[in-house]
Amino acid sequence: MFDPKNLSPRKLSFYTALGLATPISLIDYVFEQKWQPAVASFFVVLIGGYLLVSFVLERFIYRKIKVIYKFIYQTKATRRQETYYKYILPKKSLDEVAVDVENWAQENQQKVATLQANEEFRREFLQNLSHEFKTPVFAIQSYVETLLAGDMIDPVISRKFLEKTSTNVERLTNLLQDLDEISSLERGEITIVKRNFVIQDLLKDSFEGISIKAEQKNIHFSIKKGCEGPIMVNADKEKIRQVVINLLENAIKYGKINGSIKAGIYKTDDRRILVEISDDGVGIAEKSLPRIFERFFRTETGRSMDVTGSGLGLAICKHIIEAHQQTIHIRSTEGVGTTIGFTLAAKKD
Structure with missing residues (x-):
């Protein structure tokens, strides 16, 4: 059944050649008033037109489509892909090829969106990580510098500063332990014993x-x-x-x-x-x-x-x-x- 929306290259070539052969043979019959030359011209034009249109489609259109498919796969063609290009692709209509390209574009848009989201997450993660480390490190640095700078500092104040330094060191230690644990969990390295x-x-x-x-x-x-x-x-x-x-x-x-x-x-x-x-x-x-x-x-x-x-x-x-x-x-x-x-x-x- 004729379906203009789902024509393969061969069907498109045949219908194009048929569209050329039919009026030409009718014109030949009108002028010659003989059916033998009209039939002969019909088959000559049909076969010649079919071969010519097929050649044009294969040479100039579907060769470009094959390049598009190779670009989509982004790899040197394997034997399986060469078989696909040779036997499966030529049977596809332009509408089917267009659907494949649209699907590929949508997949790439999703990948780009995922990459952008991951990049945003990475940037925010590094910013948060920097903040979490910066707070205790700066506190430790401040207390240590104060202790080093004061020769006659009160022992009570010194102890207070050391206790605060110890607290921030503990906070850093806990942060590193948590980072190590979550990394192990994400890698699936922690054993669950039920x-x-x-x-x-x-x-x-x-x-x-x-x-x-x-x-x-x-x-x-x-x-x-x-x-x-x-x-x-x-x-x-x-x-x-x-x-x-x-x-x-x-x-x-x-x-x-x-x-x-x-x-x-x-x-x-x-x-x-x-x-x-x-x-x-x-x-x-x-x-x-x-x-x-x-x-x-x-x-x-x-x-x-x-x-x-x-x-x-x-x-x-x-x-x-x-x-x-x-x-x-x-x-x-x-x-x-x-x-x-x-x-x-x-x-x-």
């Missing part, structure tokens, strides 16, 4: 370990009603402890005085357990939520508050949970509080 344990016990133990920080703001921890019954999960206990402690520390940092932290544990199905840690603190702006698990990302509220940390905690949490083939999510409202939840595998018999 075993069954009660998640409620881990939550309580983790909070008790950092309760001194909570006492400074009189923040209380509790497990939500209906979630107290022991639920077993199957995961790397120490890695999950790291996640829980990080989330609890964030809840304390950004929690309000006399506030509370609550944990909820839910069976989503026979295979997964959902763990949620909620606070009633400052909350997070909606525009910041999509980036909250990025390395070094801080919200405007977080930057304005006097809180310390490497800025890698939530990124590490995300990598640990994903290393368990599970998911982590966040929901928050400014002035109301934040809830971060993650899933874990249910216990294995």
Whole structure:
């Protein structure tokens, strides 16, 4: 069936030659009044026209199309590609070739957009990394220079400066450790050793370990009603402890005085357990939520508050949970509080 929108080179050559041969043979018949010369001229023009048009298409049009395809592949043609050029490509219509080129252009636009996004992320990451290192390094430099410059400095002041220097050295050490850990997680070099344990016990133990920080703001921890019954999960206990402690520390940092932290544990199905840690603190702006698990990302509220940390905690949490083939999510409202939840595998018999 004739389809003008999907003509192969051979069909296009044939229909063009037919369009030439038919009127020429009719004219020949009108003048000669003999059908034999008309038929002969029809076939001569049909065959000659077909060969000529095919040659023109192959020589000037489809050769250029083959060059386009070679440019798309951006490589020296392999045997498979040579077979494609020789047998498959000639059967394609110009519309099909146009679709291939459009698809290639769209793919390249997506790649360019991804590269631009990665470049922006890299630039912002380096800027944040520089900032995180610069703050403690400059503080250490300032304290050391003050100590070196003062021969008669008071011992009490000297000790105070040394303690602050030690604090900033510890901050640098923690930052380097976090960087090393997140790099190992991203490379898949950290082994996950799973075993069954009660998640409620881990939550309580983790909070008790950092309760001194909570006492400074009189923040209380509790497990939500209906979630107290022991639920077993199957995961790397120490890695999950790291996640829980990080989330609890964030809840304390950004929690309000006399506030509370609550944990909820839910069976989503026979295979997964959902763990949620909620606070009633400052909350997070909606525009910041999509980036909250990025390395070094801080919200405007977080930057304005006097809180310390490497800025890698939530990124590490995300990598640990994903290393368990599970998911982590966040929901928050400014002035109301934040809830971060993650899933874990249910216990294995």
